Amino acid sequence: MAVAGPTLWAFVDGHPLVRYVEALLRGAGQVMFQSNPLTGFLFLVAIFWGALDTDRWQVGVGAVVGLAVATLTASLLEVDRESLGEGLYGFNGVLVGVAVPTFLHVDVYVWVHLVIGAAVSTVVMLAVAKVLGTWGAPALTFPFVLTTWFLVIGAWSFGNIEGNGLGPAKLPTAPTTAATQLEVSPLLLVEIVFRNVSQIFLIDNVVTGVILVVALALSSRWSAVFALLGSAVALGTALTLAADTASITSGLFGFSAVLTSIALGTVFHVPGWRVLIFTLLGVIFTVVVQGALDAAVQPLGIPTLTMPFVIVTWLFLIPKEEFVPVHHKPLIGGVLRSHSAARSSVTEETA
Amino acid sequence: MAVAGPTLWAFVDGHPLVRYVEALLRGAGQVMFQSNPLTGFLFLVAIFWGALDTDRWQVGVGAVVGLAVATLTASLLEVDRESLGEGLYGFNGVLVGVAVPTFLHVDVYVWVHLVIGAAVSTVVMLAVAKVLGTWGAPALTFPFVLTTWFLVIGAWSFGNIEGNGLGPAKLPTAPTTAATQLEVSPLLLVEIVFRNVSQIFLIDNVVTGVILVVALALSSRWSAVFALLGSAVALGTALTLAADTASITSGLFGFSAVLTSIALGTVFHVPGWRVLIFTLLGVIFTVVVQGALDAAVQPLGIPTLTMPFVIVTWLFLIPKEEFVPVHHKPLIGGVLRSHSAARSSVTEETA
């Protein structure tokens, strides 16, 4: 969640605005666990590329607005400075900012909706990090998922919030044979591997995926390796299970698995054979959960977002104290802080 | 959750029956966080007014039966006397007692259903208070919501539990323009502000709302102020978002927001500018969550009850240790007790 990265503007270090911009860039990077402003900057470039390629500038602007509002809210709530500086209160805001213009028809109401949602995502982050910190687990992107679900379901209740690519709500049915037969070519497979990565930001674009992987590699080569590995394994799993081909080709069966792979494979564990097998089990199961949740949210007509990643990564991280041979990097930043805060309140009682 | 209020019958203080009646009245008051027997008595008056105005005496009697059974169950389970006396094991029972005759056709089966539900609500209260106490948060009305959901969904499974104003279960669809155009008059707005309050007890009645606000003011003026403020802001938000007008006018977009406003604005924080802004964000988001959950429960044909209040208030209270400038009144009673019990068990291990 927080690999130390270079400080780009060391010569102006200390100016509040610069520190704020740096926190924003690191916040973008934290979507894939990278506390690195250059990586974060390239992530934003990748988002804009994908957004402009389909004439949806609102998605790019939404990302920046969501990032800025979420981080500013954290600042106003006087959260700990270290976590703020690491961008831990920005990554959920970026995703809210990308998701709202993707699933709702953008007008002035929806911009206000986005700003309120981004602000709330920071409050949710604080709450979720504190709860999950009890078991040493990070909040992941659950604050984004929960907040965005509330925002987009509103399209079914509010006349001034109009859905765009949502639903319709329907009951799940068994897939037809036609929907599960994919003519596979090597080129298509490679494209899907990168689309799986780009869909982390809800974008279906090969170039975006390539930029994201390069940006990731600049910060952490292992992360880039596990991103591609997870993407390929997820693709293979989805093909084996015969998932819906339109969803597979647009990367919708891979983005959660990519995040699971990075998280389990390198961020929260030290890479190794045992961890590799454990991670692959997690990646395969993420695809299973993806299929399950895709069906489960159909009666509400909403997207699963990164919930499959959140569920599987929590389940695979929480037991970690139990299997001794797997070593862990220490968590730093907001997650630990809320965790240690909870602990120190116990300590005070005990002392 | 427990502002110390006057003891009405000081001269007979000590008689068990009097203490039990006082606990019951405080329990009614605790629905809006007031440990005040007079306020609780007036709450019951307000419920009976609204119930009799629509010839549904069962709702009033249900409230008293639910209150008595829940409190008695707590007594039999030998919970701590302080929390019992403060009414903390009664407020969920009142609400179960109001909800069951509101959503189910009342006959002898449903009365038994109500009694079992009220007894179970106390067990659920103990469990939820213990779990949430881990993060210093109160159970709120979640025990009522969970228990009542189980009771009313039964109408779809049991031939002897017949729904009355439930469902039908359906898939959510985007609202039509006709449903979202409301001709607003100043008088109507004022009425809705009070109906929002009366719907806390699932009653659509202006007089009930007025009695509730007066009763609230007798115990805590700040609570009455935040109730009205939250109600007005929720109304404005629902109108801005163009929610269903029938729901708005009957107060269904405001009752959860009123509770959020009282909880965040004055009960768990000391009122102030920063808290005010934080509270308003919570109130607005409660309306968003109300719309979301209204749609989300449609496939089950059940009401949202106070779940939007519970979700938003938990999310906004749990991080509290994080933003230092906001001070908090200490929690007392059962919630703290279960919290300190959990802590002291840690202490024992540690010692």
Place this chain on the structure above:
Amino acid sequence: MAVAGPTLWAFVDGHPLVRYVEALLRGAGQVMFQSNPLTGFLFLVAIFWGALDTDRWQVGVGAVVGLAVATLTASLLEVDRESLGEGLYGFNGVLVGVAVPTFLHVDVYVWVHLVIGAAVSTVVMLAVAKVLGTWGAPALTFPFVLTTWFLVIGAWSFGNIEGNGLGPAKLPTAPTTAATQLEVSPLLLVEIVFRNVSQIFLIDNVVTGVILVVALALSSRWSAVFALLGSAVALGTALTLAADTASITSGLFGFSAVLTSIALGTVFHVPGWRVLIFTLLGVIFTVVVQGALDAAVQPLGIPTLTMPFVIVTWLFLIPKEEFVPVHHKPLIGGVLRSHSAARSSVTEETA
């Protein structure tokens, strides 16, 4: 969860394979909280009887494969040896192994699905036990329920995972009178009491139920008594509420209640009058929750599995420190371990 039982092969004690087989048999027994290899062996016999009686050998083989894979996974993850030996990492695997061939059309894909699911059930067990251990509560069969839901919903998303007796997904409706009129005979009632027990393993078979009760009695007479008592009370409750007769007669309104009865009545409490009343309230409410969840999962076309038991037993166990007169047997094995591990990490911080 772990009543000490006889070691069958004391003369070969110490040989790893024997210890592994013993852990497997105890794992089967742990489905009903019995750490007893003979009881576990008879449970497997009961499963095979019911499976072969309907020509579904895959259900029996699935049980053994699920048990073996889940236990082996725990061994590879180097969980604590005591819990492993007590079978605490096997019972969810047995149930996954029974459920998958029951709800999915068995082919090579589904066997792989089953193996992955059984392995994941152990990871989920570790996570859930750690989380619930915070409040001194056991994981129960929630790891089985969660994992199996993910596996079977896949039938709506994956062309190579075909449902068999699932769904169709539909919206809940009020029951018709015809569906709730049962001609009751004494023989039928006795049969249902045993079918309620056999449905714990998703099998509708009187002989299986009888074998299970006998096997239970060999390990713990109180457990057998509470199984039959819970089964009878659940049957009476379902009849009183007029549940669907086809579901009642095949035991579907009783299996969760049987587990609740054993758990609350004897495993986690010392039997007595107060505990008896508390247990009966839990059993009756389990039937209410069964009806509620049966309706709630209809839009997804999936079974409730043992979720009603899990919910009610958690709600009724978590408050236990609160009502002092009820004594508790200490929890041992994995659940406690994760609990004490969490505590000792606090201790380390504190020290």
